[in-house]
């Protein structure tokens with residue numbers, strides 16, 4: 428009988444592998460074409476021994492399991508996976524315009540319309556994820572990709588709180604950690620509203636709000652919510668109001684995601700199509 432797409436056993440020879448799209452902590456990502464359908468995909472190759480060393484195999488399996496059931500225009504699709512003797516391969520949707528953080532570095536900071544359009548897309552993706560009881564998206568710019576039409580795609584698979592992105596967070600940037608995670612108290616889906624506020628600030632100013640030379644100083648600024656708005660570049664009071672309602676220490680008092688979508692700054696600036704056309 429004809430197996431459905433999901434049950435297909437993929438092998439590397441099903442693909443023509445092209446140029447490298449980038450290299451992450453656990454492996455490289457390549458452009459590839461599935462030979463039978465000519466479909467263009469991204470192929471992320473992870474080395475088994477590296478996964479073993481970092482004790483992340485079971486987490487990867489769980490995250491791939493979650494990710495393969497998600498369908499949302501702003502979440503990078505996982506079509507399937509396979510493995511051989513030494514590597515695990517993830518078959519992913521290709522985001523033709525690549526990594527958002529490179530674009531942010533190039534532009535220094537985004538316009539209010541571009542920022543609001545991206546924040547609205549992410550709020551909708553997070554509402555979808557929370558609806559599926561999936562939280563703690565590590566939604567910093569490094570994990571965001573841009574599709575062919577300029578639409579945002581969350582690429583990182585750190586869906587649950589015990590993902591390796593948490594380890595990455597512990598040894599990566601602390602800027603996105605909310606107070607309850609810095610203080611190691613319980614945390615829930617409100618962490619994503621905090622991270623969305625950090626991201627909104629970074630889109631508009633080009634830097635995260637609590638950045639500091641020393642980790643200890645960043646921690647202090649986060650738990651104190653030491654939020655300051657520079658005078659340059661000019662950012663509208665409405666944008667500052669939204670950020671101030673998301674970066675609230677008490678997680679229960681952070682603006683709920685559906686209220687983010689109704690905020691005047693989003694309503695007046697976000698492109699309804701969710702695509703920033705420049």
Ligand SMILES: COCCOc1ccc2cc1OCC(=O)N(C)CCCNCc1c[nH]c3ncnc(c13)N2
Pocket residue numbers: 448449450451452453454455456469471487503517519520521522523524525526569572582583584
């Ligand atoms: C456990 O792993 C879970 C899957 O994580 C990823 C899936 C897809 C990714 C990147 C992923 O993790 C981050 C990573 O490997 N880098 C930062 C290096 C490559 C950067 N991407 C470049 C890129 C450009 N056009 C793309 N279209 C689709 N996916 C891409 C890219 N990258």
